[in-house]
Amino acid sequence: MASGLSSNLMSTPHMSAAICCENRQVWNGSLQKLHELLRMGDLAAFVGIVDDGGFAESARRRGVSASTLSRSVTRLEAQLKVTLLRRTTRSIEITPEGAAVLAEAREILDRSEALQEIATSGQAPAGPLRVNAPVPYVLHVLAPRLAEFRAKYPDIQLSIDMTDTLVDLIGSHADVAIRFGRLPDSDMLHRPLGQTAWKLVASPEYLDRNGWPKTPADLALLEQVRFAAPDHINTLRFAGHSAPVSVPPAVTAGNGEAVRQMVLGGLGIARFSDFMIADDLSTGRLVELLPGQLEAEPLDISALYLTRVSGLRRLGVFLDWLASLGEDRNVRGSF
Numbered sequence: 354m355a356s357g358l359s360s361n362l363m364s365t366p367h368m369s370a371a372i373c374c375e376n377r378q379v380w381n382g383s384l385q386k387l388h389e390l391l392r393m394g395d396l397a398a399f400v401g402i403v404d405d406g407g408f409a410e411s412a413r414r415r416g417v418s419a420s421t422l423s424r425s426v427t428r429l430e431a432q433l434k435v436t437l438l439r440r441t442t443r444s445i446e447i448t449p450e451g452a453a454v455l456a457e458a459r460e461i462l463d464r465s466e467a468l469q470e471i472a473t474s475g476q477a478p479a480g481p482l483r484v485n486a487p488v489p490y491v492l493h494v495l496a497p498r499l500a501e502f503r504a505k506y507p508d509i510q511l512s513i514d515m516t517d518t519l520v521d522l523i524g525s526h527a528d529v530a531i532r533f534g535r536l537p538d539s540d541m542l543h544r545p546l547g548q549t550a551w552k553l554v555a556s557p558e559y560l561d562r563n564g565w566p567k568t569p570a571d572l573a574l575l576e577q578v579r580f581a582a583p584d585h586i587n588t589l590r591f592a593g594h595s596a597p598v599s600v601p602p603a604v605t606a607g608n609g610e611a612v613r614q615m616v617l618g619g620l621g622i623a624r625f626s627d628f629m630i631a632d633d634l635s636t637g638r639l640v641e642l643l644p645g646q647l648e649a650e651p652l653d654i655s656a657l658y659l660t661r662v663s664g665l666r667r668l669g670v671f672l673d674w675l676a677s678l679g680e681d682r683n684v685r686g687s688f
Contacts, residue, residue: 393465396458398425403455407445478667479508486531488515489609489629502674509667528668529658536655544656544672547679549626551649554639559619566642569598576603576621578612590648626652
């Protein structure tokens with residue numbers, strides 16, 4: 354979220370519909386009946402400004418002027434007789450009243466969209482769908498197959514954001530996020546998409562120059578291309594060995610694809626999720642080292658999504674399609 358928006362925005366607790374205003378008057382605004390009082394467009398504009406971190410960014414994303422969004426907020430404030438946002442020349446901050454309205458506005462907009470989905474249930478799924486996923490997953494799993502999804506659901510407008518860092522769904526404007534590893538306890542819905550194994554690999558040219566290892570101990574004579582994070586990926590444990598094998602570092606990179614390219618270029622060895630290097634193994638660009646001896650738990654792959662969008666048909670068909678990729682063993686030889 355943009356830094357101009359107060360950090361307490363998403364952490365403000367849900368407040369009662371009757372809350373104390375700044376002038377110490379009790380605001381008895383009818384939050385439960387906002388849908389009867391207000392324009393949907395104004396509610397959507399208010400929610401968008403908060404989620405996008407400001408008027409300018411929200412206007413850019415929506416393709417409208419900042420003054421148009423400002424008028425929407427002004428109308429809401431006039432109808433509700435409260436201040437929703439405190440605005441300065443450099444930032445905005447949501448008020449306690451604004452936080453209460455925000456929670457109800459989200460509910461109203463979500464219910465409105467759900468009703469539209471019901472009304473058009475006989476039609477093909479349509480509308481925008483925002484996906485956030487790690488770079489390697491997009492490049493090696495999604496991108497090669499997205500044409501199939503588009504051919505089946507041409508009216509769904511996919512927007513895919515790639516990142517190797519963890520982001521929250523609201524802050525990243527995502528409807529669904531692909532995540533690796535064991536999921537922490539949370540209220541978010543999730544769908545398992547499968548697992549992918551780990552493999553230790555190197556290029557044949559690198560091994561020809563530096564030696565082909567026959568035992569885990571031989572790896573100490575080579576060099577490792579390391580991931581900046583998470584560091585546990587760089588740990589190499591093998592069956593029958595109580596301690597990890599230490600391999601001298603060659604170079605460290607903060608992006609999985611960068612690590613892969615460096616290994617392909619002959620800089621050293623590295624371990625990868627199978628889906629990242631399945632094609633490289635099948636074509637001989639990379640070879641697996643000490644097959645069956647590396648000890649590493651398979652990596653879980655999951656799709657996370659928010660309860661408020663879980664009923665959307667376009668999300669449902671996308672989740673079904675993602676699950677089918679995991680069931681298809683021909684997907685890049687992956688999970």
